[in-house]
Amino acid sequence: MKNLKYLLVGIVFGIALTKGEAISWFRIQEMFRFESFHMYGIFMTAVPVGALSLIILRRMKLKTFAGDAIEIPAKEYHHGVIIGSLIFGYGWAMTGACPGPLYAQIGSGYTATIATLVAALAGTWVFGFLQKYLPD
Amino acid sequence: MEFLYKPWPWYVAGPVIGLTVPLLLLMGNKRLGISSSLRHICAACIPASIPLFKYDWRKEIWNLYFVGGVLLGGFIGGVVFANPDPVAISSSTLAYMQTFGISKQTGLMPGELFNWGELLTSRGFILMIVGGFLVGFGTRYARGCTSGHGIMGLAALQWPSLLATMSFFGGGILFSYYVLPYILTL
Numbered sequence: 305m306k307n308l309k310y311l312l313v314g315i316v317f318g319i320a321l322t323k324g325e326a327i328s329w330f331r332i333q334e335m336f337r338f339e340s341f342h343m344y345g346i347f348m349t350a351v352p353v354g355a356l357s358l359i360i361l362r363r364m365k366l367k368t369f370a371g372d373a374i375e376i377p378a379k380e381y382h383h384g385v386i387i388g389s390l391i392f393g394y395g396w397a398m399t400g401a402c403p404g405p406l407y408a409q410i411g412s413g414y415t416a417t418i419a420t421l422v423a424a425l426a427g428t429w430v431f432g433f434l435q436k437y438l439p440d
Numbered sequence: 441m442e443f444l445y446k447p448w449p450w451y452v453a454g455p456v457i458g459l460t461v462p463l464l465l466l467m468g469n470k471r472l473g474i475s476s477s478l479r480h481i482c483a484a485c486i487p488a489s490i491p492l493f494k495y496d497w498r499k500e501i502w503n504l505y506f507v508g509g510v511l512l513g514g515f516i517g518g519v520v521f522a523n524p525d526p527v528a529i530s531s532s533t534l535a536y537m538q539t540f541g542i543s544k545q546t547g548l549m550p551g552e553l554f555n556w557g558e559l560l561t562s563r564g565f566i567l568m569i570v571g572g573f574l575v576g577f578g579t580r581y582a583r584g585c586t587s588g589h590g591i592m593g594l595a596a597l598q599w600p601s602l603l604a605t606m607s608f609f610g611g612g613i614l615f616s617y618y619v620l621p622y623i624l625t626l
Contacts, residue, residue, distance in 0.1 A: 307505040309467055314506040317460050318513015324453025325527055327514065328548035334533040336609075336616035342450050347590065349454030354472075354595030357462035366466065374465050379589070379598040388581025389589070389604040391574050393611020397620055398571025400549065402586035402608075403474040403579055404510055406572070411511040412518025414549045416556045416564075420572035427576025428478040432492035438581070 318408045327408045329400030336397055382440045395427075444521045447528070461595050470502055473588030475579035477507040492580070518548060540624040563626040578608075 324346055325331045335343035360366075361374055368374060379385075396402050399420050401409055406424055409417040431438075448456075464470040480497040481504070487493040526546050534544060542550045558564030579585040582604050584593060590608075593601025 307502050310464070310470070310502045310505040311509040311512075313460055313463055313467070314509020315513040315516065316509075317457065317506070318510035319517040320448070320453045320456040320513075321510070322514050322517030322548070323448040323521075324450065324457070325447050325548060326453065326457075327518075328527050329550060329554070330527045330529045330533065330537070330548070332612075333537070333616060333620075334529045336612045337533060337536070339530040339533045345450030346454040346457065349451055350458035350591050351594045353455045353458030354461035354591055355597065357459065358465075358595055361462055361465065368466055368469050370468065372469060375469055376465070376471065376596050379584070379593050379596075379600045381600040381603070382583075384581040384583065385589075385600045385604045386582075386607045388578045388583070389607035390578070390611035392578025392582060392585065393608035393613075394615045394619075395571045395574030395576075395578055396586075396608060397612040397615040398567045398623070399575060401572075401575065403478065403575065404507075404585075404587055405514075406575065407474075407507050407511040408514030408518070409549065409554075411514025411516075412548055413515075413522075414547075414554050416554050416559060416568065417549075419559055420568045420575075423569045423572030424576030425478055425481055427573035427578070428475075428580045429482045429486060429490075429493075429576075430573075431577045431580040432479075432482065432490040433488075435490075435492055 317404070318411065321404055321408050322412055327401065327405035327412065332396065332400040384438075384440060387439070395424075445523055447523050457591065458595070461592055464506075468502065470506075471588070472592040473503070473584060474507060474510070475576075475585040475588060476500065477503050478576050479580060480504060522547075540621075542624075561626075563623060566623050566626070578611075582607075 321327050326346055331343055334340045401420060406421045461472050464472055480500050483493040483497040526544050542552055545551060553567055559568060589601040589604035
């Protein structure tokens with residue numbers, strides 16, 4: 305099963321989110337109220353570690369394990385980057401969940417958050433349905 | 441073995457999260473991103489001829505394995521090795537929460553708000569259903585979330601991702617100061 309390795313990375317990612325309390329509604333409220341450094345500390349270490357790794361991958365011209373060149377497509381600007389992210393921010397403040405924690409909150413025993421995940425799927429679907437009417 | 445139950449400080453959790461970026465690339469040119477999984481599930485279940493969902497989601501199935509892992513990781517970190525103590529939030533956040541009747545408790549979520557019965561109240565419905573809907577709608581509109589823009593995009597020095605990160609933090613900050621207090625008193 306070639307996809308099983310992604311399950312394993314997902315497990316590590318999920319444990320880090322959960323043990324780092326990034327899936328905690330309490331921590332998200334605290335972050336948005338600027339009452340602790342904790343969540344900012346997670347971002348301020350995750351991003352540089354990711355960025356430094358990318359620099360190393362490029363400098364050493366590393367290939368994937370299968371021998372392919374590593375590709376990182378550019379993110380293109382569209383207005384949705386701002387409008388959509390603002391909307392997402394409101395939802396994050398309500399649920400305490402960005403998409404990763406949607407899954408981890410369920411796993412951590414708060415089964416009612418299955419409803420949050422289903423609602424997020426509905427939101428994604430409705431966006432797809434309305435996309436042609438919305439400014440890009 | 442007591443340390444297994446302890447929460448991780450930010451300087452442990454952050455770097456582990458950051459290291460998934462090169463790991464996924466090395467494993468198979470996969471870009472960290474979680475909100476895409478919601479799109480793949482829509483494409484697999486109810487594509488309804490909507491252009492956004494007309495693609496071969498099977499080629500992206502690694503992403504569904506990944507989020508399956510995130511759910512299992514939540515179980516391992518939140519149930520098997522659950523922290524026996526309440527989340528150590530700052531005393532000012534705790535005091536603020538208590539003004540809305542949210543008690544100090546063990547567990548990562550306030551049990552008063554995130555339970556099945558609460559879904560039938562206007563407060564719980566707004567927090568879980570409306571909130572979840574906005575997460576799904578907004579992240580797809582932005583084509584990325586905290587992982588795809590906030591971590592992967594920023595690590596790759598993509599300026600649209602910086603705008604996205606500033607916007608979702610801005611949205612969350614505005615919302616928790618000006619709107620959330622009204623929802624919590626419903």
